[in-house]
Amino acid sequence: MQALIFDLDGVITNTSAEFHYLSWQRLADEEGIPFSREANHRLRGVNRMESLKRFLNGLKITPEQEADWLRRKNAYYHELLQQMSPADRLPGISDILDQARDAGIKLGVASASRNARAVLAKLQLLDYFEVVGDAYSAVNPKPAPDLFIWVAGYLHTHIKQTIVFEDSFSGIQAALHAGFWTVGIGEDEVRHAHLRYQTLENVSLQMILEQFEQF
Ligand code: BG6
Ligand code: MG
Numbered sequence: 001m002q003a004l005i006f007d008l009d010g011v012i013t014n015t016s017a018e019f020h021y022l023s024w025q026r027l028a029d030e031e032g033i034p035f036s037r038e039a040n041h042r043l044r045g046v047n048r049m050e051s052l053k054r055f056l057n058g059l060k061i062t063p064e065q066e067a068d069w070l071r072r073k074n075a076y077y078h079e080l081l082q083q084m085s086p087a088d089r090l091p092g093i094s095d096i097l098d099q100a101r102d103a104g105i106k107l108g109v110a111s112a113s114r115n116a117r118a119v120l121a122k123l124q125l126l127d128y129f130e131v132v133g134d135a136y137s138a139v140n141p142k143p144a145p146d147l148f149i150w151v152a153g154y155l156h157t158h159i160k161q162t163i164v165f166e167d168s169f170s171g172i173q174a175a176l177h178a179g180f181w182t183v184g185i186g187e188d189e190v191r192h193a194h195l196r197y198q199t200l201e202n203v204s205l206q207m208i209l210e211q212f213e214q215f
Contacts, residue, residue: 001181001209003157004100005148008111008119010044010167011185015088016081016119017044023076024055027069033059044189045168047112047141048074077115084122092200097128099205106130108151110164112142112171130155143170145178152180163212165200166190181212 009017021040028035035055043051052070061069100107108131109116116134120126131154138146152162164175167185172193175182184190185197195211197203 001105001163001212002161003106003108003152003155003163004096005108005110005151005155005162005164005175005180007045007164007166007168007171008109008116009113011090011165012093012109012125013084013088013090013119013123015084016113016115019077019080019084020051022080023073024051026076027073028055030072031069045112045142045166045170047135048114050141074115078118081115081118081122084119086124089123089125090200092203096200096203096205096208097125101128103205105205106155106157108155109133110137110147110151111135112147141170142168143173143177145174148175148180149178152178163208166193181215183208 006012009020020043021037024040024043025035042054046054048070052066097107107129109120109129110133112135113119114135117126117132120132131151133147133151138150140146148164152159159179162180163183164180165183165185166172166175167190169189172182172184172190176192182193183195183197184193185200187198190196194215195208
């Protein structure tokens, strides 16, 4: 394997995923529209505009309201982001990044978020990655494979020698469409991944690479 590409929300940190949820919930409460943690599940891993569509769930608002609601949701998210620190890295992720760096394996991020760089900066992880692909890097969002292919291109790596780490259904689909090896973090949503872990806690890069040797 030459490279590892990581999704951000739900793979490197869960805190930002929680902040996205809390921000949508605040907006919903202010506007008096129904929303819940369960409903939020459908917004995971999808870009900002598609998240709004799923948030609205058929409710019609004007383009001006759309812009205002998106601006407010992002402002609430940024308020919360101020609290984020390296303590918000998910268990196991720091070790895997260190092990990859020591082994000379290239590292990239492929996130649907426009806030990816701000989150990585808060986690003090920006220096690990040769490239951060975000919502600005590719026009077609996940489950289109474009973002992952863009990151792999930047890393000069072959798709068949690259592993994608993802926690969302659309992210795993995007990586599979392109032909990457996939590691799913979670349960049912990542059922199509080549390898699956509930969490990366106590999982070493060595263990993952040995598993891929079996394929
Ligand atoms: C993804 C999150 O990483 O980014 C989604 O999983 C979120 O929940 C999306 O909606 C877009 O984020 P942002 O930061 O561009 O509003
Ligand atoms: Mg994710």
